[in-house]
Amino acid sequence: MNGNALNGSELNRSNLGGLDRGIWDLYVVTDRKLACGRSHEEVAAAALAGGSRVIQLRDKEMTTRELIDTGLRLKEIVHEAGGILIINDRVDVALAVDADGVHLGQDDMPAALARRMLGREKIIGVSVSSEGEALAAELDGADYLGASAIFATPTKTDAAPIGLDGLRKICDSVRIPVVAIGGINKGNIEQVIKAGAAGIAVVSAVVSAPDIGAAARELLQEVRRAKASMGRCAAPGANAGTRAGAQRWG
Template sequence: MKRPLDFKLYVITGENYHPGRGMLEVMEAALRGGADIVQLRDKMSPKRELIEKAKRLKELTAKYGVPLIVNDHPDVALAADADGVHLGQDDLSIEAARELLGSCRIIGISTHRIEQARAAERAGADYIGVGPVYPTGTKPGRQAVTTSYVAQAAAEIGIPFVAIGGITETNAEEVLRAGARRLCAVSAIVGHDNPESVCRNLLGKINAWRLGEQAALAESVSLSVPVSLSAPMPAPGDVREIDVVVNGRSERTQAATLLELAAEYKLEGRSVIAELDGAVVPRQLWGETPLQGGGSVEFVHFVGGG
């Protein structure tokens, strides 16, 4: 069964940005720096060569426990046993890609306006790209969507979204301030002499915003952060059952995080607030909020009226 997806720093290959250095060398530096999802993007190589690149990169990302996404090509993703595919608006539909890849692989898609984001969520995308936030050489001629679209996505979209396009160490704070909690960069990371350092810096900014958001919310509702929010996360692959109280009813679950519990109740795309042991948990933190036996969870639905 595919676990609900969450990540912080998404790094895309770009061999033209680092002549003289190999793709694997650069991407391993990014992984050491904390990249927690990687995409192979190569518009030039023949399909056979692309598959071989994907296989080599998959070996590397697997060593770090990080998903590998292949840009554009579900068949390459399958041939290389990659973890998923990233689609453009003019590529194969999400539904067709899902039929090819099955339910256990990740499907992401680029979006450039809120209508596309809503459609992707309805179609079953696991995540969306929101951008380009700023002008970028990776997408020449594409008009920047600005941070206003980032703010729209943060307000409306329930599945994970990652801000992308022209993001650097200098402007990352502005994007995070608009509501992004996941960032993606290409040239700013793989084109840098020290990709590991850039990744650590960007990841530090993301973590600071996530933690600051949690602390500010706890203070605003006059609640202390519950002990369970700071409890250790289960090790990857651990399967254990715990008893939790969900909306007043005792339930037994294998969910390791609040995000996984929400997925069990099919709430990923719904307008829902979650409380854990009496404290509201921002949606962006569900994937890193561990569940402990005896905990109490409340899912509160928004109901439209008029």
């Protein structure tokens, strides 16, 4: 466990920000289809070793029973490393696993309904691609947003990327942290952070990498370097970020 890490017993949304301001720096979505034969557990363990502190379990093929069993094993691995486990889409699985939260797309359960089921202490993230969706999600009780897709990506071909301008508008419109997703790599992280993102979320950039830990570490360093260059996250209590959200959790 590193000194900044969360303890299992302290994992709840009310004190998330206070414990680790950089929690959103690198958010890794484990997707088996992109993991080159590696399991969710292997991917998560390697990403955590590389410094990620938020792991999302996403698997559209598994049965509910498999998702629950995998989620329970992941929770152990993630909490052991001081991270938090978010379940994609499935509020029932998040409840069964007692995960730290759930991530909801626009085609998933509405956030307000999920909040009623999950209670106040669980983290709810919502995928948004416009200011309107961002405001609605914040109003519905979301704790963080996943803004996507920032750049074009081979895995998400269904919508035009929102670009750095779209990201900036979303970040400026809400108080909650915004994690940028879609086509993020080492070369564009600084722009993404400067646009107001609290961190980056990645799938293939980490889970398809031959060395997952090294890939995570490299991206994380770049996020931290970008934040440091802006004077953000210098120390808890002192924050030169311009956004309210960044001041809370950035």
